[in-house]
Amino acid sequence: MTGRRLTSLLAYVTTAAAGASLLTGCGVLPGATGGSREPVTVMTWAPDQTRATNMPGMPAMAQTYARWVNSQGGIDGHELRVLTCNEQNTGAGAAACARRAAREGAVAVVGSYSQNGSAFLGPLEAAGIPYIGGYGISEDEFTSSLSYPVNGGQASLIAGHGIQLAESCRRVSLVRPDTVAGDRLPDLLNSGLRKASHRSAVDIPAVEDAGEYTEQAGRARDKAGADNGCVTAVLGERTQTFFDSFRRLPAEGKNGGSGRKSDPVRISSVLGSVAQPVIDRTGGAHSPFEGAYVTGWYPEASDKSWAPMRKVIQEHAFADNRVDPADAGVQTTWIAYTVLKSVVEALDKDRITPDQIIHALDRGARVDTGGLTPSLRWKYEDLLGAPGLTRVVNHQVTFQVVRQGRLVAEKPGFVDVGETVLTAP
The missing domain is CATH 3.40.50.2300 (Response regulator)
Structure with a gap:
């Protein structure tokens, strides 16, 4: 084969290969038929x-x-x-x-x-x-x-969370962002609480990106009370920071002094503010979230x-x-x-x-x-x-609880909260 013919053949092969590469980059995929469909x-x-x-x-x-x-x-x-x-x-x-x-x-x-x-x-x-x-x-x-x-959305979670808490909590404190989106949360939580003829939650607004929440944590605990009280925090990524402040609060005796090893206040939140990765990072079965009630949109992660x-x-x-x-x-x-x-x-x-x-x-x-x-x-x-x-x-939600460091179903299946959301102010 002459040098000129060999050069021409190599050029053809190179051009063909380049063309095939370009076609692949434009969306011709393994299993695609004909490659005529646009990305x-x-x-x-x-x-x-x-x-x-x-x-x-x-x-x-x-x-x-x-x-x-x-x-x-x-x-x-x-x-x-x-x-x-x-x-x-x-x-x-x-x-x-x-x-x-x-x-x-x-x-x-x-x-x-x-x-x-x-x-x-x-x-x-x-x-x-x-x-x-x-x-x-x-x-x-x-x-x-x-x-x-x-x-x-948050509306279904919070309304559903009110229903979940009403079954176990005598009084509820809500710690939520002091934002436009956060301003709607108390009405939604209360719509769920009222479904069980429950009293309204105490509303405690908080700065969304604070480094600690000692003041809000103390107020939330005091307002919830030790008699089947519940503290719920919906602060997104800062929920972990809030509950860290919460567990660092000094124990209070009957007359305000120290003397009680721990408070029997139950904590709770919604999916997105508390999730399995957060529980894992904060100690698993020894996490401050152990025993917490959580309302979610979807089945538990192990489903x-x-x-x-x-x-x-x-x-x-x-x-x-x-x-x-x-x-x-x-x-x-x-x-x-x-x-x-x-x-x-x-x-x-x-x-x-x-x-x-x-x-x-x-x-x-x-x-x-x-x-x-x-x-x-x-x-x-x-x-x-x-x-x-x-x-x-x-408008379906799921009721979950943290047991032995894992988010598991508290109640099987979905709970329809559409009617509750509709009745919220």
Whole structure:
């Protein structure tokens, strides 16, 4: 073979190989048929490395999900591309993430966390991008027509927690953030307490990102009292800080002096403020949370319904310790991506657009989450319609308790709190 012919052949082989590489980068996946389907780009955001609540596991779970689904040939032949963004626990940060989602062609924002709903929903609505399965910390998520929540948010948790506490607590103190979102919590807790003809809780606002809570802890204990009193704290990531201050309080005798080894006040919280990773970090069976009541959205982390998620994490998280299967943010992200996958598969289109996803969800696409939630559907007749919470379709919660360092079911199955939420002021 002449030198010129050999050079030409090598050039052809190199060009062909480069072309194949480019095609793979554009979304031709193992198991995909023909490679004609365009990638699906979405975004997942959450705050990270801030002084308030951080949720790094949610973007990490989104990336893990993408690695898994793409190893299976994508979603109905579409490569899933996940953009992540640090929302920074600020309105400006949330708005910046939303604008970036629009700029980079995201067809949905999926499984994200932000307290700044009013800041991010405006840009998403202007761009026509749906918000699927947000964590539920912002009430704006439950009013926007482009929001498709997978849980009942803080409202369902707090109302349900009132029902849970009413069965065991004579008096209740509530320590909650001194924020706009926190201002609604006392009414919601009291709506659950009143369902059992219980007296209202004592409301104790607290700075969300304080370094210690000795003053609030002392007041909460005093108001709850030693006779079957309960102290509940809903401070997100700072809940651990609060209960650390709480357990350091000096014991009080009958006349105010020391003399009692410990107070029989029961502590409690909701999922997200207390979760299995927090219990593990603070001593497991010797944690200050031992015996605590906890209200959650989903089955306890050891429930068999979580087995598919656990398998994906084990095989595709690559020892990323941010992806904890017992974390409520990770769990919510898994469910949110389950919704996305179900809708994209049902559409069966070569190109997926935000409008197609919105239309499918509004027209009644039903999503089976494998027992992690009730069947989800967002048609008008499925919406709860409570003031400020019109978009709630899942108003079920679970009652859990910490026993021997593990969050386990206090009562089997789900508890419907829709009627209780509707009666809250």
